[in-house]
Amino acid sequence: MSGALLTALLRVRAAQEGRAQRAARFRHLHIADEPLVVAAYNLAGDPASPLGIVYGTDRERPCFRVAPEPRNRDIRFRLLNTFFSDFVAYVDALPEGDPPQVIAGNQATLDYLFRIGDSVRFLPVGEGVEPETVLGGRHLVRLVERRQRPGAATAVALTRDLAAHWITGQSALEDAALGPLLAWIDPPEGQTGRGAAESAEHTGLPVGPLPKPEWDEKLARLITKFNEARDGATDPKLVSRLGTPVKRMVRDALMESWDDVWRGLDLLVDLPEAPHAQERWAEDSEDWAAWRKYIHVPEARLARKTSARAAVWQLGDREQAQRRVEAQKIVDDPLKFVAAVADGLALSGLVVSADPDRKIVPPGRKNKVSRPLFTLSLERPSPLPLHTEVFWLDRLACQGRIVEMTMSPPRVTIEIAKGTRRTRGEDPTFPRLGREARFTTLDPGQDWRIKLPDADEVWTHSHMVPETQAVADQDSDFVPQLPDGDDA
């Protein structure tokens, strides 16, 4: 939401100069030490028929898995079993406290991985379905779903995360294609971003999961030949031998995606990480630890449907995360701060008078309370109106209100009403006389949460109980993101 005006300016400038413009000085997303890079293609017209997947944590050692006929269950599950078994091995090999991170080229690939995971996570084991496949599907869905929580970094869609840090001279819709986006940000020597993007649009395949029709047509001929040759047989050795032409074609396409995704990841990694990104990753880590603890119990069960209570909790949790991440970005990043100022959501000024020890008796109260008062000298009249609630960027818990303002000289006076007490044995800090102080209207929210009533007390929502209870035993039912004590 914030930063609309600066984004518009940068987009115009990028179009004019033919080169993407930085919209952030820092990377507001933690990149794990060992993320898993994934690219995939699906068979046209069939929602969960993976043709081929390439994945790995090392750019020099990609693992290719191709199913020359994914519509055949045996052949498809051979691919899925191998992929998920490797995926579980990757997850298990990570050091304690390090959650997995999935890097995909675009949001469509993440959505696709979710779908693949979703298609296996409730399957009974046996008849060609390995236990790792079910577990891997559950892990994968968990990681991709977590990304809906603002600030989470368990799954990365490069187009989305690159476009959050660079503004190109094309539309947001065009930014959803990885090839052209990379060209805008990092064009080859001697070319403009625009020129390189235009040629990238016409060469090669999209990064996945859907290829191009021309490519599909060629592939269809190879698959037909393969099917005629195998004549219904699914023996692994035979499939492997006869499927070589299909494999080669899919592999070549995947190789290009593999290179593009790594290039995009490099661009992100090269940005210095914003301080708060690490803090948010620690939350991902905590959440992952809780999930692992739950899912590795042998009788672990998953709810197929969310309840009203879980949905209420999830919405509150995500909104809180959203508020905090927006405020943290402004704290961390001077460019984001400028964007907020341009949108009238922040101001900065020189502290020309400071009374941190001020105490008053507020109307309707009997006792004196601490209400520190600071006057800021601004460069131009305040864009924030009188009585606006503001938060001090150096310590977001320090919250106050604009109680007075003048046009000439442009000044605002801010009275601090919250965050004036000692916390954890430390004295509160305040803006200092003669220093620059920055305030924002973006509310970082609270880090505690209100306790939710139990579902059986809430008569207004009783009609929302799911028709079929997937799990009879509620106590062993893991409801995503609902820890035992949610008022911690």
Place this chain on the structure above:
Amino acid sequence: MPNEEAVHASERVTLELTSRLLKLGAHEALIVDSPPGAGKTTLVTRSTRTLVDSGVETVPVVVQTNEQANDLVKRISADFDLRVGRLVGSSYTVPPYLSRLPRVQIEKNPGDFHRPQVVVATASKWAFCQGRQSYPVAVIDEAYQMRSDLLYRVAPLFGSFLAVGDPGQLDPFTTLDEKPWQGQPYDPLQTAGAVLAENADGDPLRLPVSWRLPQAAARLVQEAFYDQAFMAGTLPTERRLHLDTVDIAGWADKTLTHAAETGWGFCQLPARHTPPGDPEVAASLAMLVRRFVERHPWTSNEASAGDRRLTADRIAVGTVQRAQEAAVRSALDQLAHEHEHLACLREVVVATANKLQGREFDVVFVWHPLSGRQDATEFHLEAGRLCVLLSRHRHACVVVSRAGIRELLDAHPNSNPVYLNVPAKFPDGWEAHQQVLEHLGGHRVDALP
């Protein structure tokens, strides 16, 4: 001479409400749909009185903002001889006038009251009172601005609800992607009104009269935004707005003269794509407000005998985004600063549609939601937003916009996905915009800023 048809229709509904309210059973909800300015607050205060008289010890009232809570406390304490409790958050600064009201007690903890007959607090505050005390019946004000997740938090406190709200105003929202919940039975982003409808005893009661909107506005607002019928409570001759005839013949004066006569003004600037805080629209709005104040407006209406000076605090400027609010505010403050006779412009209320909900003014100036835009997003097309902006006034409404809205609408037909089990939204924002634009076309003046 009042509009007798309106008075009768209104009395009939009041009688029905009382009888249904007294028959309300446990875990049931009675819903009252109210068009803009239909006396919702009066209804809330009267129902509270009815419940108290029927022997309910304490009637809790759930509102959505602290401002609404304070207004309601003021009204109840003025109209009835009831002991009113105002429950506030621990860090809330109580406005001084509130603590001076008779029979009003302000506390942070519901246990600290001395036998109040009514307790008013925001839904978020009630959510903190879980597990303490419960009440057989509660009144929810603005039930269509309250989200299902908040209702979930407060429901266990109360045995049944009288829920009152205006279904045509802005829906509650989230800045998150709503997709994970859309179309699900447990969607926490539904309105409390929609959830309570599932628990309702019979059809919603519908208030039949808008006492606020003048005849010139009631019809347009009803047709464009509501599927329930309602009429204006006044006759066309009862509401009059007069301006000094010192008309310096500029576009602003022309617009204002027209608006004073017809109740509508539409000021159109040359077409241009602009950022949200378009400085020319801000300047034009400031110019209109300035000329309006300079022409000594006065009004006559059904409520008070004789003519009345229209003061600056009865004027509002409604915007869509906060950047626009800031731009208009600073333009008005600048004028107030430079000219002594315009110091009153500081009193003019400038706010976004979200903050204007539930408020009333004599004259409202509106920043058209689609002005200067390159695209028409769901946010800008939302019918509730336009409805709030066009239904706050008692006398006249003046809209300012860049030209090109029709072309913009034509280029952006409604393409929202349809979800299973989610009733189609009424009204459709795109259609409502077309209808309003058609109407405004008849009041157009071209501005040359």
